[in-house]
Amino acid sequence: MSSSPIQKVALAGASGLLGTPMLHALLDAGFTVTVLTRHSSTATFPSSVAKVVHVNYEKLEDLTQALQGQDALVSTLTTFSISTQELLIDAAIAAGVKRFLPSEFGSDVSIPALRAMPMYKDKIEIDEYLRSRCAEQGVHMTWTAVYCSCFLDWGIDNKFYLNLQEKKCTLYDGGDFPTATSPTDWVGEAVVGVLRHADETANREVRVSGIDISQREILSIAQEVTGGAEGWTVTEASAQSTYDKSMEVFEKNPSNVWGWVMGMLVQGIFGKGFTRDFGGKTDNELLGLRRVKKEQVREYLERAVRTGKASKTF
Template structure:
């Protein structure tokens, strides 16, 4: 497969998008950012910004003409329109003869049979199915990038642990090993996929910077902030999943009461593939952290 130089990025201004943009630029790619007409964000001079209508297949297809790879960091908020938008972007990329598509994954192992049954991942599974269909025709290829939760972001916002509030939820006791990757490393891994086209063709790649436990992170959190006042809450994942499924059965289910519980199950639940044992770190240029490096990261986040 020939090399790629021209890459389009959708969703460049979210939590992850800026890190992917940096990763692509640092790797020397010529990047086009797809923006909405209402966007007021500015980008580096080397970036081309094209305003698109995400509701229009023609608008997306025209914007992708001449583009060789598409990376999507578009969100899945629980709104069915998000799935439609991501599927439309796949269709537009295929019509524009894009060579490689990297969908908006960058998290749990949605190739895991147990994880992919969780309703919160239905949109991602639908996009994977669409990409497999395109690949089967011999046209556009794809790569799914699995990274585990965003390590630095997840700590900063309290998703993994709350340093400011000195608290952590220890799912099923907190001893289960899980994979996690920082935003910067995810951006680097994404660029690495586009540098290794043949080796990453039509499959999932797995990277992590650390495979750790919530208990170990709790110890590091106490070291960073002081042990006084810390709360460790042991929570049953099975009970949380029962509540999530019950909420989903209601006439008007509240996503706040089920979506995050399903996501947390995919990371810290038993059998959901939260610990990546087969890694593509070496292929994509991602270095694993040692305990000292992980502690340094936690220390730095404690001051933010």
């Protein structure tokens, strides 16, 4: 890859859960950002965005034209849309984009046992397609897959770690071991780090963690911000048995996504031999990332109690 710095960045999915904080992180870091958005979208974006391009994600020519002159493309689109992601990859190569960051954000899908889970099937297909295309002769685009484990704010809002409103918590496998978790706005900083260290992050997986914290520690902070442990119902469960039950639901009715996806995520994040804390090895230092402090975890929980939503508002 050329050592020329990345400056012009296209962002696909800039109005979503991860896309919104990602956009602000890129803008705050001084990148020249072009937003790709669907023709049907009514989303608005900051005036500091260089250009907003309405595209048809099903047309290669449309995407290729939109990506002309871009140094990098960051995708925060849903990973359930394989055809859209593959077209984005093809368009980026055709347009001469130097770096592609797919919607890898989340669990470490390089773990063989995790790759076998149905919920990661689409993500893995996109991952393999991207790597094979970048390896083709004459293709000069590189890739970086960012693994950040569970989004902290999403995990609070969607009752993954605990249920603040009903004061309920299920501790998996005891809940005493540290797991990596990253707020969505912090993940944006990680992507900035990748783009600023383009040579060091080319054609490789990058593992980052905002904070390594146990589920029991999150529960303790949640109890503090809700007035104490009184009134809380705390139970324990096995990550493996939770996964087994989710597989039963999946096999009976794959379309009932919310009936099985959480159980698989539980195993992927908390299960022994799965993501957990990446074995204590991350690329935080390489990317110059600040660590999230426990006091900031408290702030996300307090915001969720106060407003009903842990995620920051931009």
